[in-house]
Amino acid sequence: MEVPAYASVAGKRLLVPASLFQFRHKDAFNQPDRKYPLYFPYAFAELDTVKFKIPDSFSMESVPQQQDARLPYASYRSVSKMENNQLVTQRVLYFNVIFSDVDKFPELKGFFGKVQAADEQQAVLKGRGTVNAEKSN
Numbered sequence: 001m002e003v004p005a006y007a008s009v010a011g012k013r014l015l016v017p018a019s020l021f022q023f024r025h026k027d028a029f030n031q032p033d034r035k036y037p038l039y040f041p042y043a044f045a046e047l048d049t050v051k052f053k054i055p056d057s058f059s060m061e062s063v064p065q066q067q068d069a070r071l072p073y074a075s076y077r078s079v080s081k082m083e084n085n086q087l088v089t090q091r092v093l094y095f096n097v098i099f100s101d102v103d104k105f106p107e108l109k110g111f112f113g114k115v116q117a118a119d120e121q122q123a124v125l126k127g128r129g130t131v132n133a134e135k136s137n
Contacts, residue, residue: 015124019119029109037100037102038108044093050088050091060082061124064080073096074093074094076093076111078090078092080121
């Protein structure tokens with residue numbers, strides 16, 4: 001699959017989001033506090049493995065660090081590494097709660113904040129020559 005304008009050009013480097021599937025509920029925990037209990041329609045798991053082939057004109061400069069977050073009822077792990085000229089990112093999110101009291105909101109907000117930050121990490125590719133960027137509208 002090709003995703004136009006997926007990476008950002010920065011000089012002779014490309015900044016590539018390591019996770020193709022980023023956290024979908026970005027706005028769910030924007031408020032500083034909550035008045036009512038939280039309800040999730042179902043428990044869920046997300047298991048993703050994404051492989052990006054590194055173009056021949058680039059080399060990997062840095063991969064995102066491993067990220068972990070854990071609650072008694074939720075866990076998250078994201079691991080990126082280089083394998084055979086590919087950036088391989090494995091992401092696992094388990095969430096096993098349907099109803100949560102208001103007093104658990106700060107820990108849920110912290111947990112999903114860590115998930116979002118980890119999902120937004122970028123790999124840095126260094127160009128071996130001139131980097132050409134396509135303009136996107």
